[in-house]
Amino acid sequence: MAPRSPAGMPLVLSRPRQHIPRKEPTQIALDPSGSRPPNIQQTPSFNRSQSALGTPVPGSMGPPSTPNVQNQPLATATIPGAQGQIGRVDAPPPPAPGQPAHVPPPPPSWLTAGLTSLLATYSSDRFEGVMRYSAVNSTTEVPCPAPPAGQPTPEGFKYMYLPRIRCHDCPGKLYTPGPETTAGNFEVHLKNRQHRERVEARVAASNSGSSGSNF
Secondary structure: OOOEEOOOOOOOOOOOOOOOOOOOOOOOOOOOOOOOOOOOOOOOOOOEEEEOOOOEOOOOOOOOOOOHHHHOOOOOOOOOOOOOOOOOEEOOOOOOOOOOOOOOOOOHHHHHHHHHHHHHHOOOOOEEEEEEEEEEEEOOOOOOOOOOOOOOOOOOEEEEEEEEEEOOOOOEEOOOOOOOOOOHHHHHHHHHHHHHHHHHHHHHHHHHHHHHHHH
């Protein structure tokens, strides 16, 4: 029968607490060279940069190196070559005062052929190919303002004959052929409203004159 207290309540006996000796951490002895013994495996360590899923990202080599800009060769500026009009021809310097003007050469054959083709479509129009005497830049052979007349040709200038198109219904201006070795650009002028009005006026005047001469 369990013992009871003076009040008649049963007494609860507790077991004495056992003393568990504290286990000291194991110390790993290093060999004289400072490395771990071969039977002890080192816990793997990962690089600080990891992916969102915890997978280690190879980062031991770091980001790829960027080439040093200072060590790269600089691009050298090149002087543009001749960029002038196709079909240009070298010309002599201007004649001396009192001397006759130079006789220009004929226009290139591709320009003559292109204008002949356009004339088959625009039979009432009047135009022709010419070679214009022009001052050009001696490096690019692009037209530039002519030096003062009567003076020696300065450095950086020379003269050339450039192929152009003259419209007899629209005097006062020469038109540049192209693209390349064609006269296709000139067709834009032939379709111009003001040009067409001048052609029609000339043709109408010519027809009325022919009719009057019959009486």
